[in-house]
Structures are given as structure tokens and as C-alpha cells.
Amino acid sequence: MYDERLPGLRRRGFLAATGAASLGALALAGCAGSDDAGTDKKSKGDGAPRRGGRLRAAFAGGGAGETLDPHKASLFADAARAKALYDKLADYGADLSAQPRLAEKWEPNASLDRWQVTLREATFHDGRPVTAADVLHSYRRIADPRQAFRAKASLEPIDLDASRATGKRGIEFVLKRPTAEFPNVLAAFGAYIIPEGASDFDRKPIGSGPFRFASFTPGRSASFRRFDDYWEGAPHLDELEFVVANEESARVNALLGGQVEYAHELDPTTARAHEGKGRIEIVRLRNSAMQAFCMKTDRPPFDDPSVRQAFFLIADRRELVDGALSGAGVIGNDLFGKGYEYYADGLPQREQDLDRARALLKRAGAEKLTVTLDTSSVAAGFTEAAGIFRDQAAKAGVTVNVRMGSKDSYWADILDNGTLCCYRSGAMPIESHISQRLLTDSTTNATKWKHKDFDALYQQAQSTRDATDRAAVYGRMQRRLYTEGGFLIWGFADWIIGTSKSVKGVVAEAPANTLDWARFDKVWLA
Template sequence: MPRDTHTTTATPFPGLHRRGFLAATGAAGLGALALTGCADTPGTAPDDPKNDGTPKRGGRLRAAFAGGGASETLDPHLSNLFADAARAKALYDKLADYGGDLSARPRLASSWEPNGRLDRWKVSLRAAVFHDGQPVTANDVLYSYRRIADPARAFRARASLEPIDLAASRATDERTVEFVLKRPTAEFPNVMAAFGAYIVPASARDGDFDHRPVGSGPFRLVSFAPGRSTVLRRNDDYWDGAPHLDQLEFVVANEESARVNALLGGQVEYAHELNPATARAHENGGRIRIVRLRNSAMQSFAMKTDRPPFDDPRVRRALMLVADREELVRGALSGAGEIGNDLFGKGYEYYADSLPQREQDLGRARSLLKQAGAEDLRITLDTSPVAAGFTESAAVFRDQAAEAGITVEVRTGSKDTYWKDILDAGTLSCYRSGAMPIESHLSQRLLTGSTTNATKWRHEDFDSLYQQAQSTRDPKERSAVYARMQRRLHTEGPFLIWGFADWILGTARGVRGIEPQAPANTLDWARFDRVWLA
């Protein structure tokens, strides 16, 4: 089967005249195919985004996401933004992915089995083929993981794959991999499900991904214009069943208002990440559907611990005591969420819910600042309209900090480069995360070698606790180690986690198959191979 060919240019959307939308997208997209009718299926509840009728085949769905500008890539190992993850999911597969309960579910791996010591795992692959017709083999898996683990590269999943001894791991036959681990690892399935751990052919080269990407996913590439539009078509040979849609287009619209206006105007059928005020305005209006993924997104402020003033744990604790979390949820999220306790993963397995809920205590905050010699603390808080609630939370927190004598200067950065900018620069920034297991949050963000360690939290004893947890076979004993780690983070950690927001999507009335119980970053989130147009 020949590889797909495509162009890298995009012609403007016919009929796309909304000024705000054009400004955000650069007139992205190709001319739209005719869509099937958008009337509700008879017998379906009008506000139910799922359809209990028969899926229909055909049509093009256009999905608007905030993007990363001209630097966007289809290299799945460089996935960082939600738009990147959604495109990667459409083109590629992982060995496993997270279910709605954050447990690992088989994908390209049909099964896995450890030895008695938990330091060798046998992984069997299902029969699947890449877009060029070649089978997905054990050698492709090993090539993909070795590419991700390259120390010269900054691939996000590198830290998650750290437990694997890739030099010793081997293909025992075409569809079986024996992973040899550096230490016993009870939660190895989470490694296979890690964000960005996609499988590519062993023949893939860096220059191919944006021009001729070959994955095993449900869609094939038609065209890619970075920062503007990505057009895909159905992969009829997909191992998990061909998608219902003929075509899928990702349109970049960084402004939330642009995504909403495009949805209301019929230029797109799916708008990712709407803010709570928008949801309230349109929830009962009948023109579009609002889908809420409850408490899916961690909302926080990230403090750089390798530089003043946050290299002093007393200053970090002071900021945690400054925060009025209920006011932040009300003011920044319009009440669409619940308060946090400076720990990731509320409600997930291993979450330390026995720790006392931190409340605002301005007197104690001032005392800590005085002990640290920081009574007249002045800090800059980086934010951006790149995510719902960011600019609002910065303004609310600025006013709260002033009550403790802290001067906060809010600095608004570029939507296109914000995540890259705050990774190494600044001292305090607005930060968020979608769903992932707690151990993945720890491995990707809080270990010395984590590639997305935006807080520069680097402690060898903390790294050792993580390795101890991963090597502990008994779940109760493993939970106790995670509890120790979370107690330390609660006391002096680098994240002021003030809330967990609802994740809000908007769709046209005729869109079906959206899974409302799928938190962001999980298997059924942005799973467009299961979506259809009624």
C-alpha cells in the first residue's frame, strides 16, 4: 500500500467571516465537505451528547483547539498541548491508555504479564498495521521507546520510560516484547500509557513526521499547516474499527471567543475548552451542546524552587496560606469546580485525602515571610489567556496576596509560546494539568530528570521514594510511600494547587458519540474515531 501524499498549505474556510476567528486562526482550513443533517435523532434527549441510536457514516467534523503557533509539529513524541495530544491520538496509538478511572487499558498491547519479581514484563501486541500497510512489530515498539528515551532529546515521556532498561529489552518474536526493568515496577502498565508514548515505525525519521507521518491510528494525514489547520481522513484499515467520519479537521483558534463564535456560526462542530461563563450562557440556549467533564483540570500556581524567593520553603508555605481557594474557584472558574489542597489527583488512586484541608491564614503567612526575611516580598506572576481561568485567577490572587503585604505584578504572556516560556523562565506562573495517574504526575513533573519539571523541584531523596513506591508490590504498602511523598509536597511543595476545574466542551447539536465521563488526557477524551454526525 503506498504512503499517503499531501500538501502543506491550506485554503481559507469558505464563509468564515467572523473577525475574531480569522485573527486567531490565520484563516485556517480547507473547503468543507457537505455535512449530513444536524437535527437531533428522534428519541434522543436534546441535551445528551451521546446518541443511543445507530451511528451514521460520513461527513467532516471540524474541531477547534488552542494551538502552539507556527512551531506546531505532528511528531507524537513532542506532544505537549491538548491540540498536540488530540492530533497524535488521531494518527498514532500507544501500547496502553488511561480509562476514565485512570487505570491502564490495552491498546496496541493485547496483554501484559510480569514475572514474579516485577522486573520483567512480557507484552503481547495485537494484529495492527501502520498507514503504509506494514505490521506493527515488537521492533517498532523498541525503536519508539528508544527514541523517546534519547537523553539528547526533550521528549515529555522520557522520564516516564526511565524504569525500562532499553538496552536489555528485546523482541522475542514479531509481536512480543520482553521489557527488562532497572528495578521492580508494579505499575508498569502506566508507563506504557504515559502521555506521549506513541508507537511509530522503526523506519521513521525526524523529518518525516510533518510531511509524511505514518502511524497506526484511526485517521491518515491529508494536509498540515502548522498553527492553522490539520486535515485527516478515515483509516479504513484501523485495527479498532474504521471511524464513522470521512474526514476530521483540527482548526487552531487560540481565543476562546473565536472557538465559541465559530461553533455558533457553523464554521466548526466541536470547540475544545470553553470557559464557565460561556457554558452558563449557552447551556440552555438550544443552539449548541455543552459537555462538562467534572473536576478534570488541576488549577495551580507553579513556584520555581531553584531561585529566589521560592528556594526558601517558608516563602512557598506562605503563598499557600495566602490563597483563599473558595474565592479563587468562584472568581476564576465561576464556581465550576472544587477547591484543591496543594496536591494533584483529587479523587484518584493514592490521593492523600487524610491530610487537612489548607485554609487561608494571613497571619501565619506574614509570620513565615518575616522568618524568611521577605516581609516586603515583590513577585511577578506569569499568566496568559492560553487557558480558561488563568488571567482571572492571577487577578484574584494578586488581590489576596496584597492582604498579606505581598506585591504581585501580573505579567501576561503570549498564548502561542506561554508553555515553553514558563518551563524555564520566571519564578511564579499559572499552571494546569489534565487527568493522569498520580504516579505519572510525579514522574513527569517532580523528579530530577523530569523533562517537564516547570518548578525545578529536584530532590534525590524524593526521587528515591518514587522508586521505592514503584518497586513495592503490595498496593497498601505502595500507597503508604505515596502518602509520605504527598505529605512533603503538602508541607513544602512547589505547586499551590487551589482548585480542580470542570473541563468544558461545546459541540454542534448534531454531533454524537462524545463521552462525557472521560477526563482530559484519557482514552475516550477527544476520541474522534467514535464520533459521528446525526
């Protein structure tokens, strides 16, 4: 258990007991090696990296039930800790393409249903080499039907019974169907590689990541030390400590008070108050989080496409971004992945049109519609967005009753319940967004969008080898979602991080959930 070294944080009420930041996840395809993020990418800081020191990073956590089991990761804090301790075969670059990590290269056969993956030379913290057997063990553990690991759905295309090692560092993945973007699977959120036979994740976790385990107290703190034999080079820091602070004000106060050097997920108002003032640095990770209202398309009133189209036209997106995000973001156009590969940027930007919205509602027999909008303080801007949209809807004759949900259970509650809710998602490729949220059997299909012909288009895209032809299929799918989908995507928010002036090497162009987000092996203390 962790032997606490931050008593001042306790005295000031820094360690909170409830609340969490949920996340979404990740990637695409590629075969080149990764460069040093601390020196060749746009980062906060300059000068040569300096070795040594201990960095303390504050994140919202998950309480006493936290674990260092990387396959159980679901929160931003989980992902950051897992990234420090473990590696995946691939991860997402700033452009949401899959970048090789433990996988040195990958290559498909002509029919896209078998992929050969070659591992790079890497070692676990106990000195054992990372092998194909470890990879297959990790994936089979994730896919265990008795478990509820988040990456399970992402690994579904793999036939793990037929997949096999072709040597110590070679794996032939046999797929259930042609999959052009299989590298996205390798980069899936939570698809970390553990040693074969690993079991004691909270007292002696062993990974191949840049930091080795030192200590862990669930819901309070986790401490790691530099792994000198890391395949990509030893971290600059001697030590890395994660401390839990669920309230944004606690994270900010700890940063201002010098009790931590890094504070994750700050509010836009906080950023405005401190940006350029000299006490702390504000880092904005642009276009990191989709902001939306989620309409359930399988039940009244949103089972009628005319009602969904009316709601698209009720929204004043600029007012929502300015009011709910304090301007820290860009407006959306009811499609996920603005700026990402395959994004249908040729569709007209949707504007508020209350007259047209009223006409659509009249056609649907819903002129005096009353709906309940579920929201929660679980994410920054949710309650503000609900209030703003309630007022916008009133102008179209729609009564929106805002219902506050629990921070602790909000994401589970809104997945199947209710009709309309506030929603957000982290960065991931458009292909992953579709496969996780918009197919008939998707496990996180919050809009209940279930159309077999849409599923067939996804399968067509995945079996299409030519990228241009594949983009055309994704374009057809997005045009349909733009017309009648269940996501009213009004904006894309910046992700905001605060650091002390001494922290250098934080990459300022990496959306949350990508390779360079929370990548502490490339950070140093000046």
C-alpha cells in the first residue's frame, strides 16, 4: 500500500471521494516508428530535456474501487496510469492514425482477413522479453466472455482461436471478416499487453511501459519509477506520482499551491482566469471532446425522423459553444470527428432555423412537444448546455424539462434509459466511433441507431482496400447520419491542462486519448 508523502494535500481536503471523468477512445493505420515527442513536436517548453525529479499529476479518480489492471481502465486517470506502466501494439497519433508501439510493423494479406504483426524488441519490467505469447494471452484475457473489459468489443473482429504465434516476435491475426483498418484494433483503448500469467495488478503490476510500479492506494495515489530499459529510451523523470482530486477546484488549488505540477481537465473559466498571468501554464488540446445531445431513435418522440431533424434546427451551436464551453471549442455539424480522416466536411454547416423546426414538428404531430433532457455535472459544460438548449427549444414551442443525474452512475444510466441526454466523447477514428456506437450490435449504442443496411455499409467499407473508395462509403454513411441520425453534435471542446512553470515537454497538439496525451515519459522538470 502507498506510504503517503503528501500530508498537506489531506489537510487541505485535496483528495476527494466521488466523481470521475469518463472517456471514449482511439485510431487508424501506419507502419513507421515513433519519434521523441519531447523534442520534435510542438510542446510547451523549450531547451534540452533535463533528467531527474519527481512529477505529481492530479486527475479525477474512481474511488476505492480503482485498480491498476489495464484491461479494466475506463477513466482518464486509469488510462494515464496504464500508459505509464504498460504498452499497446499501437496507439493513435495526433491525426488519429494508428502509430506502431510494441508492434514494429504490420502487413495484411490480399483479402484483408489475415494480418502479420512483427513485435519490436522490448522487455517487461522484470527483464523478460515481450513475446507473441504475451500478446495472444493479453488479447484472450480481454476477450474472455466472463469478463467485461472495455476493449473486448474492439477485439471482436479477431478470431483468437485461429490466430497464432509465428515466432517469438511474430503473430498472425486471423480475422472473422476482411478489415482494412485492423491497426485501429491494435490501438484500441485498454488493449494493453501484459506478461503471460500476470495476476497481481494492484500490488505488483508488471508491464513494458516507461515507468515501473512503486506503490498504489486505490482512490488516493499511485507512484512509479523510471524504467531505464524502456524500448524507446528511459524517461527524463526519476519518479511519477498520480494523486486523485475529483473536484476541479481541488486540482487547481493544488497546482497553484505547488502540491502538484500537473492538473488534468480544467474548466474553460479557470483557463481564462490564469492564462498568460504567469503563475501556471495553460495547455489547450484542441478538438479533443465531441459535445452532443443524444436522441434515442427507437422510442417516441425521436423514433420520428422529422422530430430529430427539428431538433437539429433548434440548436444554436455558436451560443452553445460560447455559453457551455466559454468559447473553448468549435461548432459541430451533427457528425463525429471534425478534421479527422473520412470526415464529411463538404456538407452544409447546419444553422438554427426555428421556423423550419416548427414546421417539421407540426408535420410529426408534435407541435407542443414536451421532453426530458438528462444531464449531470459529470462533465464540464453539461449542465450549462442543458439550460441553454432548454431556452432555445422554448422558442420553437418545445418544452424541455432538465433532469439532473448522478455523477457516479450517469454514463450507465443514459445508455439505455431516457429519450434525450447530454453526451460527450473523446477522440477516436471515425471508423471506431461507428463500430462502437452506431452498429446494431454496438455495446455503447446510446442513440439506439440500428439499421442493417447501415451495418452492411460499414462491412463494405472495412472490406474495401482502396482508401479513396473506402472514404466514399464512409461519406454515404455520414450523409445519412447528417440527415436522420440521433447525435445532435453541437461542438468540439478543447481539453485543458494546467502545469507549473517548471514542467516542459507537454505536447500541445495531441487530442485527449491519443499517444502524446498524458505521456509523462517525454516530460521533464526545468
